[in-house]
Amino acid sequence: MTYLPKPKLAHPELQKNDLGFTRRDYEGSISTLCAGCGHDSISAAIIRACYELSLPPHRIAKLSGIGCSSKTPTYFLGNSHGFNSVHGRMPSVLTGANLANRELIYLGVSGDGDSASIGFGQFSHSIRRGVNMTYIVENNGVYGLTKGQFSATADRGAKNKRGVENMDEAIDMVGIAIQLGATYVARSFSGDKNQLVPLIKGALQHQGAAFIDTISPCVMFNNHDGSTKSYDYVREHNEAVNFMDVVTGRNEITVDYEPGTTEIVRQHNGGLLKLRKLANDYDVTDRVAAMNFLETRKARGEIVTGLLYVDPEADDLHGFLETSDKPFNSMSDEELIPGSAALEKLNASLR
Amino acid sequence: MSPQDAALPMAGSTVPPIQAVNDFVVKFANVNGSGSASANQLFAKAILRMGIPVTPRNIFPSNIQGLPTWYEMRISDKGHMGAREGVDLMVAMNPQTWDEDVKSILPGGYLFYDNTKPLPPSKFRPDITVVGMPLTSFTNAAYSVPRERQLFKNIIYVGALSALINIDPKVIEDLLSEQFKGRDKLIAANHKALHMGRDYALQNLPCPLGLQLATSDKVGDRIFIDGNAAAALGAVYGGATVCAWYPITPSSSLAEAFTRYCERFRKDKETGKKRYAIVQAEDELASIGMVIGAAWNGARAFTATSGPGISLMSEFIGLSYFAEIPAVIFDVQRSGPSTGMPTRTQQSDIKICAYASHGDTKHPLLLPEDPNECFQFGALSMDLADRLQTTIFVVLDLEIGMNERLTAPLKWDDTRKLDRGKVMTAEELQAGKVFGRYLDVDGDAIPYRTYPGTHPSKGGYFTRGTSRDEYARYTEAGDAYQRNMERLLKKWDTAKGLMPKAIRTDAAAPTKLGVIYYGSTSPAIAEALDLIAEQTGASLNQLRLRAFPFGPEVEAFVEEHDTIYVVEQNRDAQMRMLLINELECNPKKLIRVLHYNGAPITAEFIARGITAHLNPVREAAE
Structure with missing residues (x-):
């Protein structure tokens, strides 16, 4: 069986969001991933984030590369256009799509093989360009579909299922993303929905390159002793720097908060991020300090999670290129063709 | 060197100097990065402004500064725009390529060079006319800033050449004024350099040479x-x-x-x-x-x-x-x-x-x-x-x-609408039109698509490089895969009707000989066919391909001719391969004429290739 549609039944009392959609309206086909796969939790988190933000499902374009993680866009947002592209090339396809119509929300889903190995260049350059997108890497440290080879995010010294040790240094994708100018960077864990859902909501509201590295254990090939991407290992070594609530412009914060422990970041487009600080000295808007913090904690073997960096004044590729507000894909012939008179003038200048 | 030595009709020369009006090849040998390109372009444009067709070619290395570069100009009142073999006037400004450059001059041709540093007689040929001008010493005496020396030296030789082959200096002045519009000082400086070169040549060099330009009307309204x-x-x-x-x-x-x-x-x-x-x-x-x-x-x-x-x-x-x-x-x-x-x-x-x-x-x-x-x-x-x-x-x-x-001047029809293809709109989806992304509803094998974000609940689909059914649902079912692949083949047939047709030009008399060509080979073909007719009396029907897949007109042409020369610029006869593969024609009737040394193809080359094959064919037939 290659295609599993979900039954269209829904409980009549299912809650509806501001647009009148239920959670079911944001779902996709039934997952064909392994039972217990972390990726399914991320799909569920995406569904919840979009539902809670009341995003019109058809205004989201979901793009992916090749691999287990890249299959997941079939399992959420069934009414959205999706694009399962070429291995490691989702970022370029997303960049082009974004240029064609700046009004949609672009969600890129990829894996560690797709984005840290074959697509490392495209990942880096899409971040550098500030493409307005939510880029989620479902990071499990292995190639699942080809049966468990190490990926480029596997830690040095980590062991595969057969006990073979990985000798190569791991690529830390959040470190790279911050260095290359991503304006919203987070790390989370597929096993921690309470942390992950708000992070996705914040990213979807961010105007610029938002990147979320989500550690997502592979139950088949990387959930054993000796793995540094197993459920147990990540739970033991997870150090969250903050806990975030996303509050849209409509629901202003009214609850009192204890000064010094909560930080409010107002994003460019009006969305508010409420951050409960867990590490007292952590400032999410300080890029250099964030890099230093991440490196220091990495050396201690800790996996830092939470919202790691945000530039609330971020701009995106359209801003840099000064493109028109009207999407290219809805421009009329008159807006595009200079016409015969202009051509006559040009001919005259070429004689 | 005294001015009297400037022109050296070589002792013992048996070849009379070439005499030609509006029909010769000038080649500039320069060093890249020396600013020569714009001077050479100025030279070409001046000739065009005189109404004489000229076709320039840049021959340049994969390098930024210091290596040899050439600018070859074919001047042809008849309008031949293909490259031609041999050089009539060589402007040799690069000592690195001197020997090669002098060798490429046709017997009876001309050499213009910088004689600031004397060269031994062994560096010249007895069958050409040598025109020397002390360009470097002349420029150095007039300018002190090194960059000026470099740039104005180029304009000075353009000035000297204008006197030698008779380019109207007013035309060059106008071009310089247009180029530096609004920068009056630069215009004046360039005009001055132009006339310095020109005056020197008029006084000291054997003006005019046997190669002459005469105002013509062959350019018409064409653009450059x-x-x-x-x-x-x-x-x-x-x-x-x-x-x-x-x-x-x-x-x-x-x-x-x-x-x-x-x-x-x-x-x-x-x-x-x-x-x-x-x-x-x-x-x-x-x-x-x-x-x-x-x-x-x-x-x-x-x-x-x-x-x-x-x-x-x-x-x-x-x-x-x-x-x-x-x-x-x-x-x-x-x-x-x-x-x-x-x-x-x-x-x-x-x-x-x-x-x-x-x-x-x-x-x-x-x-x-x-x-x-x-x-x-x-x-x-x-x-x-x-x-x-x-x-x-x-x-x-x-x-x-x-x-x-x-x-030809570029034209646009203002009534023309862009064809955006088959895109289903929100209104059509709302009205209940069936949407299957890979469904052939019109019988031309082209399905409808939707843009992302079109409709809240209809028309969404998943694009993938994996196999799927007519409704874009993932499947590994063999029959669905095969149906799709066959539809793509049918779409290929639809494409045949949409591509620009090949252009056929028949010879005056019926013939079973044909020639197929495409792209940049085009300007050399008409001239090559003239040469072939002159040399062998044979005439050929021509077909210029403008697109792939081939339309029925290409199939008919191949069908109707016994021998077809396929002229192309690669080693493996790649277009011939496509013709054989797609038309399933007899490969033996498609004769390769292949030019692939990196230089542009010439009429002479094509004529040699075709006549070499044609002669044995004709002998066998007799």
């Missing part, structure tokens, strides 16, 4: 533009809004021209906002990825590249074919394989463009012959990509792309 710029302009008129590219010779100037024309035509005068986006990507893979992403989302998008880029883009080209996403690739061919000769011309990407990517794939190609067609096909490619929902290649080469050519 390079193919890359014309193709870029075509993309603007074709409605392209997204250009993603990676620099590579000889295609870079296409993307740069697109940038220039967009600045001019697509920038809102009040807000400064742009109705276009140009991204210099990190590599060719990203370039084509962006093009495909943009086109998937309803924008018209293209990239410009050369052979190595096509190799890198192949995986995405397969996706475009299989998932049916529009894309346009301008391939400005250079000599391959591998890095090959990056600054030399060839037509050797035909095969890879036609069948790029793994699996069973085929792609439509447009084959422009000159800048005017680069413009037309540039615009047409955007319509075809949307109509056929696949990658369209516009296949140029360095010869057309990077050289300015005299070409």
